[in-house]
Structure formats: structure tokens, C-alpha cells
Amino acid sequence: MTTTRETPVRLTQFAHGGGCACKIPPGELEDMLGGLSVPLPAGTPLLVGAATGDDAAVVLLPTPGGGPAQAMVSTADFFTPVVDDPYDWGRVAAANALSDVYAMGGRPVLAVNLLAWPRDLLPLDLAREVLRGGLETAAEAGCHVGGGHSVDDPEPKYGMAVTGLADPARLLRNDAGRPGQPLSLTKPLGLGVLNNRHKATGERFAQAVATMTALNREASEAALAAGAACATDVTGFGLLGHLHKLARASGVSAVLDTAAVPYLDGAREAVRDGYVSGGTRRNLDWVAPFTDFGGTDADTRLLLADAQTSGGLLVAGEIPGAPVIGELIPRGPHSIVLK
Incomplete structure (x- = not known):
């Protein structure tokens, strides 16, 4: 909307x-x-x-x-x-x-x-x-x-x-991930491309503003209550960038289920129409050597690297209300494998 x-x-x-x-x-x-x-x-x-x-x-x-x-x-x-x-x-x-x-x-x-x-x-x-x-x-x-x-x-x-x-x-750290832990994401992606469209056209995206202004307090409390020890927030380096940093710090790799990742309404249309920031493209270039993209299409790759502002938490663990989007696995040739 x-x-x-x-x-x-x-x-x-x-x-x-x-x-x-x-x-x-x-x-x-x-x-x-x-x-x-x-x-x-x-x-x-x-x-x-x-x-x-x-x-x-x-x-x-x-x-x-x-x-x-x-x-x-x-x-x-x-x-x-x-x-x-x-x-x-x-x-x-x-x-x-x-x-x-x-x-x-x-x-x-x-x-x-x-x-x-x-x-x-x-x-x-x-x-x-x-x-x-x-x-x-x-x-x-x-x-x-x-x-x-x-x-x-x-x-x-x-x-x-x-x-x-x-x-x-009971800290949440990006170096405390272990193989076998599921990955949960507490806010949908697409903030970067919607904000870039807003900057270019003046269109206002209420869903993006509501997502960015929502505190990560409840997500943090839920992660601690579930016994999680590993988390990071998803901001300017995009989901792939922050996941790469978490996997690297923890000495593991990650499998990401691209079909399970949530997106804001209008995000795919914004990518299709070309509202992709230079920061997002640089994010994708940075993670490319560490990522097995498989058959993931170009638009999805951009969304996974989309530079978020006030995005959600990426938690190594399951928490109520947050979709599980992947899993940490033993270290392999790539930090991230997309499926």
C-alpha cells in the first residue's frame, strides 16, 4: 500500500x-x-x-x-x-x-x-x-x-x-553460533528498495515506516527466553552481509531457504522497477565470493543483499512469531549456501 x-x-x-x-x-x-x-x-x-x-x-x-x-x-x-x-x-x-x-x-x-x-x-x-x-x-x-x-x-x-x-x-553475540541451530528473522526484507523508491518518487510506504519504527525489544526478549546466545541485527550490509559476518565469526556456514524469507509488500516490484541503491549492489558484490547462489534469480539476490534500515534480528534459534529461514551448518567452502 x-x-x-x-x-x-x-x-x-x-x-x-x-x-x-x-x-x-x-x-x-x-x-x-x-x-x-x-x-x-x-x-x-x-x-x-x-x-x-x-x-x-x-x-x-x-x-x-x-x-x-x-x-x-x-x-x-x-x-x-x-x-x-x-x-x-x-x-x-x-x-x-x-x-x-x-x-x-x-x-x-x-x-x-x-x-x-x-x-x-x-x-x-x-x-x-x-x-x-x-x-x-x-x-x-x-x-x-x-x-x-x-x-x-x-x-x-x-x-x-x-x-x-x-x-x-546471557549475551547475544555474533560469534556464538553452532552447527544445527535454526535461523530466525524477525522483520521482513525490502526496506532499502522501498526507501529508495520513496527518495526517487515521493511515494510514502506506510508498511516500511511501521517496520523501521518497530523496536526490536520483544524480539530480543524472546531470543533470550528461548535460550539463544547468537544474534545480530540486519541493517546496512543486508541479510547476506550480516549472515556472512555471523557465520565467519562463529566458524560455521549457513544454509538459507530463500522461499522462507519474508518480504514487505511492494519490495519485489521496487526491485523490478530499478529502485536498487548502490549500497545494496556493493553488498552483493562483497558477499558473492563467500556465497553459493545456486539457481537463485537476480532480483532475489538483490533483495537478500538489500541495505536495510532498522531491520529485524537474525537469531540462531527459534522464537515465536518469526519465520525460520535457514540453519547453521559445519564450516564449508562457502559462508552461505542458498537453496
């Missing part, structure tokens, strides 16, 4: 890309970061660092007096406008930043805003709407917002740095 809504200012026209599709491509990012991460020494309180490319950093907190162990989860995420409506953009960006804490099995407790704004080009009342959207989404998550930082920038950007708490014995 699509609608067209008149907007005085189209925020997406002030950005070279949109949402998580504006990330530095994964291959280039890994080349840039090569050698900058070091193995964690034994006994370090840093439980999750940069080595596995997980969703957030995790550090074990001191427990004076012998209280229950707690870990602090820390992350930051921001991006250019993914929708034209400033309030919706704020909601999407906040949900996306909070998702990194949920993807680690944590509970967000404090966020600070990160805002870049072209003050000579766009009115500040639009920036206020962006911040209002972020504030309301954080409140929905039970997360305090304690200020933030802003800069004058030629291109608008918004997001949050988020701190959360987690049980260090």
Missing part, C-alpha cells in the same frame, strides 16, 4: 544516500580497519570489542559488595534521512540505534542525540521534529535521553549514542 503526501521540504533530497544504505561499504570498511583491532587479553573486562564486528561493545562492570554481575553495552548509530517526514526520520533513527543494544541481549538505559544540520538550508523547526521523534521512540523503549551533540553540516544526519545494561552470562 502506498500513498503520496505533500511535504513542504523533502529531506531525502538533501542527502546523497539514505539510512543505512549510506554506510561505508563492508569490504572497504574492513580494509580500513584492518590491523586496528587486537585480540582481547585474558581477564579483560571488555567482553565484546571490535574483533568480530558485532553490533555493540560490551564491558563487564565492577560489582562492589558482591552484587549480581552486570555488563554495559555501548553503541552509536546515525545516518542521512531515510524518509521525508522529519518526525518519522527521528523515530526510525532512534529505533535503529537502540536496536544494537537489543541485538546484544541488552536493555537500553541512556541515549544522547547526534545531530548534523545544514542550518542555512533547512529550518530548525524541522530539526526539532527529528529530535521529537527520537525522544518519543526512546521513551517507548524506557530509555532516558540526556542531551547530545550538534554540528552545522551541509548534509542532515541524525542518530544516537546508546548505553545499555545486560546480563554478561
